[in-house]
Structure formats: C-alpha cells, structure tokens
Amino acid sequence: MKIAVCVSHVPDTATKINIGSDGKTIDPNGVTYIVNPYDEFAIEEALKTKEKLGGEVVVISVGNDANKETLRKALAMGADSAVLLKDENQRDSFGIAKALAEEIKLQNAELVFFGKQSVDYDNSITGQLTAELLNYNSVSVVVNLNIDGNKITAEREIEGGKEVVETSLPVVITAQKGLNEPRYASLKGIMAAKKKTIEEKEAVAANLFVEVVEMKKPAPKQAGKILGSDSSAVSELVKLLREEAKVI
C-alpha cells in the first residue's frame, strides 16, 4: 500500500515572530523553521503502518526550497521518497489541498496522513479539503488508529472526551498529539536520506479564495487587577470572570 504524508515547514514555536514590511507575511529573518510538530505524529504513524503492513511512504510538501529541510528530515526518519510541489507564492488552504490532492492521485496513495493543523496558520482544514477533493473518507484529530484490511478504526478527540469511529480506505487521517511517540531521525537514517532524492515539480495552479490582507501582533498584555487578599474578594473575582472576562 502506498502511504502519503503531507507535511509543512513552519516557524519553530519558540521563535519570536515579526511581521514583514508588507504587513501581510511574517519576516523570515532570524526565524528557525521546523517540521510542523503535528506532522511528526503523521510521519511516525505512516512509518509504523508501513512496518506493520508493508508498503511505501511518500512525503509531500507544498512550498519553496526551504521545505526540503523538512522533507529531508522525514526521509531521515524513514520515509521512502519525497515530493516538493513548488510555489513561491503564498497559497490558501484550498490551494495547498488542491496541489496535494493532485499529487496523491498520481501517487495512487490510499492512506494519507496529515498533522491535525499546522502551527503557523492554524487553519486546521487542509487535510479535510484534500479528502474532499480526492473523494476520500476522512477522520480528524486522531489519537489512536487501527487498520485491519480495508477497515479503519480511529479514536478521535472531541470536547470533553473521545469517540471511536469506523471507516474504510481510501482515507485521510489527521494526527493529534498522543497518537504515537515520533522517533528520532537516527544518524544512520540521516546518512541514508542523503541518498534519497526529493522530486521537485510545479504545484498545480489554484484559485485563491482566501487572501491575507493584514497581519497584526496580539495586543500587549494588560496589567492584572488585584481585587483584595481575603475571602471577600472571591465574589468580586467570580463576578468579573463571568461578566468581564467571560471565561466561566
């Protein structure tokens, strides 16, 4: 079985982000990029599935040359091949999904993994859009997965609990933390990855449905309020939490 993993190359969550001079993109200077953390669960699950059921793992990313670093890491972890769908311009989630779907079709991959979201734009939608374009089943935010022949049983996180769903191949799975413990790329894997090639092609064109018009930094944190230091402050605190902060 051909297994595809779609990965994105995102700023390290520990990096300080600045907005670029155009006011619409982030300033890449001094930013370290990493494999999107949720995609690491996706890669690990693909590799585990391959180890269990056999097959071949292809990693796919949409973006520019910088994404090769992320693809190379996936290869070092054990993926068999990699495809970079090139586009220097910013795409919306649909544009990315369209490029990915086209490639997945070509690869003839029946099992497709995504991270549940990318930690850069946080749209949490690319996996499902891709499934729709491919007419595949899709299960999101998966924390446990079992594949038995054609049958897929997945446990997914929902507000306040978990649910178990069943579906069948072909399917898109989006991975949540807890699905597995991603392996480290061993030095042997890194050396082996050197010999694997990253296939590069132009990403298929797509219309832009969502355009970023402006990026803003969050407002600086306001100073806290001290309501008092004895029990009489409790009712005031509860009132403010309910009416002002609206968190309870």
Add this chain to the structure above:
Amino acid sequence: MDFNFSEEHNLIRQTVREFAENEIRPIAKDLDENESFSYNLTERMGELGLFGMTLPEKFGGQNLDTLSYIIAVEEIARIDGSHAATLAAHNSLGIGPIYYYGNEEQKEKFLPKLCTGKALWSFGLTEPDAGSDSRGTKTKAKLEHGKWIINGSKIFITNGSTQISIGSTVQAITDENSDGSKEYSTIIVENGTEGFTAKPMHGKMMWRASNTSEVYFDNCIVPETNILGERGQGSKIMLSTLDNGRLSIAAMGLGCAQGAYELALNYSKERKQFGRPISKFQAVSFKLADMATKIELARNLLYKACWEKDNGKPFAMHAAMAKLYCSEIAKEVADEAVQIHGGYGLMKEYEIERFYRDQRLLQIGEGTSEIQRLVISRYIGC
C-alpha cells in the same frame, strides 16, 4: 570560504538536540545527584548512532566526518556534561585507538559491539603518579612465554567500571634500556581477565552521572597478541589519541558554555528587579553579549580544527588551542551565568549549578590548560 553547514550537519544537530532536550534534560539532575550512570540513555545514544560516528559502516559506524561528531558532543554537553563525557570518552578514547591502531582481527572483534552503546571501552593512561607527566607511568608489562604479565594501576579512567565496560587500552612500560629510557606500549585488557580489577570512584564534584574508575593490574596475564599497534608505539598512540580527544573535550566546553549562556539569557528575561527584566540592565546585557561573543569565537576555532582534520591537514595545534579556549570560556561563561542567576544560581534546583560544577573538569582533563599552552608554545616555536 564557506561557513554554511551541510543539510546533514543541520539534521544531526537537530536530532541530537531533540534527544538531549527530551530524554536527558528531564533526568539529568537526579542522575547527577545520585551519582547514577544511565545504561538506558547510553544504549539509546547508541541506537541514535552516536558511538563510532566517524567509523566505516562495516565496523558499525556511520561514516560521518569529524565535524558531525563534534556537533553531537556539543549538543549533548549543552544539556549535560556527564552524558557528553560518556559519549566523548567512549568515542575518542575507547573506540579511537582500536580503530586507528588495532589490527583487522581486533577491530572486527571489538568495534561492532562498541558502536552499539551496549558495551564501553576505556583508555588507561593516567596513574596516581603520572598525570601531566605521562612518563611517570609505573604500570609495567613483561613478556613471558608469549604472554604479557601486567602490574600496576590507573586512575580517573572514564567508562572503566560500568556493568557494560568490556575492556581497556592500557599504556604500560614494556622495556627499560640501560640508559634509563623506557619503552612504552599499549595493550588491550578485557574486563574479567584474572588480575584485572576496575572499580568506580565516588564523590566527584562534576560529571557525577558518568563513570570514573580506578583500575588495578595484579599479575594480570593477556596473550602477546593483545598488543595494540606495534610494540614501543605507546607514546605515539597516546599522543595521537589525545590530539583527537582534545577536539571532543573542546566540544564539551563549547556545549557547556552554550547551555550555561542560554540558561542565563532566559533567566535574565524572566527575572525582574527595579521594575524590569534584568536583561534590560547594561550590567547584565553586556555580560550576555560577552558570553555570546566568546562562544562564537570558540565555535569558530573548534570547527576550523575539525575542518582541518576532515581535510587531511595538520590540526594538532588548533586542537590544543580549541581545547584550551573552549574549556576556559566554559569556566568564564558558567561563572557569569551563575552571577546573573544571583542567589538562585547557588541552589541545586536551578540547572546552572550543575553547569558551574561540570565545567571545572574541562581545564584539567585530557591535558590541563597549562599543558595545552605548553603544546601551543612548542608549535609556535618558543
């Protein structure tokens, strides 16, 4: 000139950093406090491929260059000195001499096992009366009926007495001429050989989760074929092993300095005094600027020495300079990092306390700072 790292150097740094942060950092403090050697972490460093990194694949190595190895040691030392010590000593002092001087049979017998992290090898050079003056060695090996009979003792031997230590390369006097000059050779002694005892030394101030040993030879008998390299080559093997070892001790200094600096930088942004983070005060920010500058210098010097080695150029002088400089700045940076932490820096609860202790070995082990200066002064023609 090209200061870029290759894709694989970046990947190696990334993977070793993730491993050190996720697996070593959470337990480093406890292991240090309890003087506990971690077999699990050692084996996992082996699985990652950190032992025998520069060896060919046929011996279980990864066929990587010196710079890759140095990056790995640096990244482990950035988190914990003890584990960097286990790694660096096993690679440079354990595996190194066997790979460079062993015959095919010795290499095939020991190296594959030593590359897994399931077995360790040590280098027996230092003695109670032979530190900087290695010619004060008293351990003797006498050849009788095709066997070496070894008597003497060694001290401060890293990785010598763990449950997975399987042997040691021992420097011994193998002959004495009438004019008083001595012949030194290196001999392989496997743990478990009769007359060979190795026991851990306790009460270290630093590297408390690494294994340091005293080793005794009491009529310890090994076959004549256990000689490593040629008879009489002992000094040469020792010196070249130490040249290589200097690079990894330098990497430990660099990593230690980097780790201490990052701890201080983070702390200075969180700690508020007089209404603002202390990093906003010049008294603190200038310290951090100096630390960052020293680290950058140290890194450039060390990587240059690695580049020389990887390109077959003479590297011994720069290796001595890198060992000297990286270990000296580790001391300065760790000291200032504690200063920035103020009173909290004196508490075991804060990681910086361990860095402050761990750095202190670096100006002493594998050739003191004074010996490095001696080596450098000879190279520059004093």
